[in-house]
Amino acid sequence: MPNLYVKAVPPADLNRNTEWFMYPGVWTTYILFLFFSWLLVLSIFGSSPGMAWTIVNLAHFLVLAYSSTYIMSLTEVFRPVSLMLFSKELPFSGYGLMCSLFCLIVSEPTMRDLSIFQVTYHFFHWKKGTPFADDQGIYNGLTWWEQIDNGKQLTRNRKFLTVVPVVL
Template sequence: MIKLGTEGIIPHKIEPNMNKSVVWTGDKFFWCLYVFIIFGFRIFLGMLGISDPGTAWTITTVVHSFVTFFAFHWIKGTPFQFDQGRYEKLTFWEQIDDQVQNTWTRKFLLIIPIVLLLISSHYTKENFRFYFLNVVCSSFVIIGKFPLMHKVRILRINK
């Protein structure tokens, strides 16, 4: 981004404490791509022959829950060495927005599993097993995103 100041054109500086491995999550292009991947996976399941919407949305919700739980709430640290170990004890979710809670990025990433749960619940209203599976898998991801779970390791798992 370029800002026009009194001295002329000055390039916008990136904050020095911004974690380069998670700063891209606030980009609107990432948000669109994220939603596109989810719906693309759902369409892919339809192309595989899974024509029942309840089954397809349940598979989509469960796969999304497992992938995001592992990627956002399990893996700790960064793949880069530029941070001198500053983020090695933090999960990906805890690193987003420099640990500031209730930002637009965090709200967006919280809304996605809730919307998936609502969609899959709508299509599985007559199948209690699928409904229960959707609720259980989604609850791990949704509860893990609450501010009160920041830096909390239940039963010292993933300490």
């Protein structure tokens, strides 16, 4: 007797919150975005390549949340940083430079309107669920990191997302 039913193979990821990361070219776009951010910082601040990577690294891991009364852009945050870094008065090591950048950003007088969060920690490891209602809540208890690749460990996507920040 012939088989009357067609066996359908489900797609690799049905979760709309994470399926975009499966598309071809996402890794390349991510790396190009980081590279062009570095070129932009290098050309705007006129800094050394190492200093530009430091600023891109800090901007990569920080997100600026704004209140309804005041919006602070990245240029307003990094203007005093760039003035301090290129004054040639204060030599910094790598770790000391990052601490000094953070202290300078925190000491801004408009800090009451500015909240700084780590993007990767907040969105990958803290915020749970999806912004879509059609999944009927099956991902409500999972973070984005737990949702990618259907929860499988040591996949190419997870390795990529681990290696890029380490290299950066």
